[in-house]
Amino acid sequence: MRIGLVTDSCCDLPRDFLDKHQIVILPITIHGSDGTFIDNRDPAATRDFYRRQAAAGVADFESEPFSAEQIRELFLSRLVLDFDAVFCLTVMQSRSQIFNHCSQAARAILTEYRPIREQASLNKPFTLRVFDSANIFAGQGLVVAEVARLISLQASNSEITKHIERLTQTTQGFLMPADLGQLRHQARRKGDKSVGFLSYALGSALDIKPVVRAYRGITAPVARIHGFNTGVEKLFSLARAHLERGLFAPTICVSYGGDPAVVTDMPAYQKLKQACKSHGVQLLLCEMSTTAGVNIGSGGVAIAFASEIEAELD
Structure with a gap:
C-alpha cells in the first residue's frame, strides 16, 4: 500500500x-x-x-x-x-x-x-x-x-x-522569543492581552523571556527566564533530562527563527546533539515556520520531544 x-x-x-x-x-x-x-x-x-x-x-x-x-x-x-x-x-x-x-x-x-x-x-x-x-x-x-x-x-x-x-x-513543544516587541504587537492586534504593556516593559528592561509550552492542544506560558542564552540552556537541558529518562519517541525537533547555523554553534545544542547520538535519537534542526516568526519575531528558539512525564522548567 x-x-x-x-x-x-x-x-x-x-x-x-x-x-x-x-x-x-x-x-x-x-x-x-x-x-x-x-x-x-x-x-x-x-x-x-x-x-x-x-x-x-x-x-x-x-x-x-x-x-x-x-x-x-x-x-x-x-x-x-x-x-x-x-x-x-x-x-x-x-x-x-x-x-x-x-x-x-x-x-x-x-x-x-x-x-x-x-x-x-x-x-x-x-x-x-x-x-x-x-x-x-x-x-x-x-x-x-x-x-x-x-x-x-x-x-x-x-x-x-x-x-x-x-x-x-505526549509531545511537548517549547517556544521562546528573542524579543517581545513582535509578540506583543501581534497579540494586541488580535485582542490578546496576555502580553500587556507592563509585562512587556519589565520584560524588555530586565531581559526576561517568556517560555510558552504547547501540550495536548493548549498553548500557555510556563516560565519566565532571565536572559535568552540562559533560557536556551534550560530548554536544551530539559530535553536532555527527558532523553536520559527515556522518550516515548526517538525524535527531538529544534527550530530557529533565522539561519539554523546560529543554533549549531550553541554549546547547549552540541551537548544535546551528543546525547541524542549516544541514545540513538534523531535530532532534526531547521528554520522556524514563518507563521511562528509572524507572531514572535526573528531569533526565537523552539524545541519539542515526546515524553510520558510532563516536563517542568525550574
Missing part, C-alpha cells in the same frame, strides 16, 4: 527530511506591509524572510492557509492517484483553521475520488485520515517526523493511527 503524508507549512522539519519522505506541504500565505510571502518550507526563502523582518522591526502580518477547496483540488488532482492512503496532520486546531479546512475537504474527497481512480485503473479504495497534531511548529514537526518514520518501516495504518494518538498526548 502506498501511504502518503500531508502537513501544513507551520510544521518545522528540514527540507531534506520533507523531500526524503515525500511529505506534501499545504502552503500558508503571509501578507505583510512589504508584500506577500508564500511559505512552502523553502529554507533560503525562509531565512531571507527572517532577515527582512529583523531589519524592519515590529510589523503587521496576516496569515492565510489553504482553503478547503484548494485542499480538495490538490487531493483530487494528484494525491488520490499517488497514494492509496493519506495521513494529514495539521497544526493545533485551536491556533488555526487548517484542521477545519482539511476536515471539510476530506468529506468531499472521500465521496468524489472513485471515478478519478477508476479512470487510472486503480481499483483499491482510497483512505484519508485528518489529525490535529495538538501542537505547533517544532512539536508538530515531531509528530509528522514520527509518522514518516513509521511509514518508512512499513507499519500498518492501524499502528500509525495508534502512534499518532499517543504522540498527541
Whole structure:
C-alpha cells in the first residue's frame, strides 16, 4: 500500500527530511506591509524572510492557509492517484483553521475520488485520515517526523493511527522569543492581552523571556527566564533530562527563527546533539515556520520531544 503524508507549512522539519519522505506541504500565505510571502518550507526563502523582518522591526502580518477547496483540488488532482492512503496532520486546531479546512475537504474527497481512480485503473479504495497534531511548529514537526518514520518501516495504518494518538498526548513543544516587541504587537492586534504593556516593559528592561509550552492542544506560558542564552540552556537541558529518562519517541525537533547555523554553534545544542547520538535519537534542526516568526519575531528558539512525564522548567 502506498501511504502518503500531508502537513501544513507551520510544521518545522528540514527540507531534506520533507523531500526524503515525500511529505506534501499545504502552503500558508503571509501578507505583510512589504508584500506577500508564500511559505512552502523553502529554507533560503525562509531565512531571507527572517532577515527582512529583523531589519524592519515590529510589523503587521496576516496569515492565510489553504482553503478547503484548494485542499480538495490538490487531493483530487494528484494525491488520490499517488497514494492509496493519506495521513494529514495539521497544526493545533485551536491556533488555526487548517484542521477545519482539511476536515471539510476530506468529506468531499472521500465521496468524489472513485471515478478519478477508476479512470487510472486503480481499483483499491482510497483512505484519508485528518489529525490535529495538538501542537505547533517544532512539536508538530515531531509528530509528522514520527509518522514518516513509521511509514518508512512499513507499519500498518492501524499502528500509525495508534502512534499518532499517543504522540498527541505526549509531545511537548517549547517556544521562546528573542524579543517581545513582535509578540506583543501581534497579540494586541488580535485582542490578546496576555502580553500587556507592563509585562512587556519589565520584560524588555530586565531581559526576561517568556517560555510558552504547547501540550495536548493548549498553548500557555510556563516560565519566565532571565536572559535568552540562559533560557536556551534550560530548554536544551530539559530535553536532555527527558532523553536520559527515556522518550516515548526517538525524535527531538529544534527550530530557529533565522539561519539554523546560529543554533549549531550553541554549546547547549552540541551537548544535546551528543546525547541524542549516544541514545540513538534523531535530532532534526531547521528554520522556524514563518507563521511562528509572524507572531514572535526573528531569533526565537523552539524545541519539542515526546515524553510520558510532563516536563517542568525550574
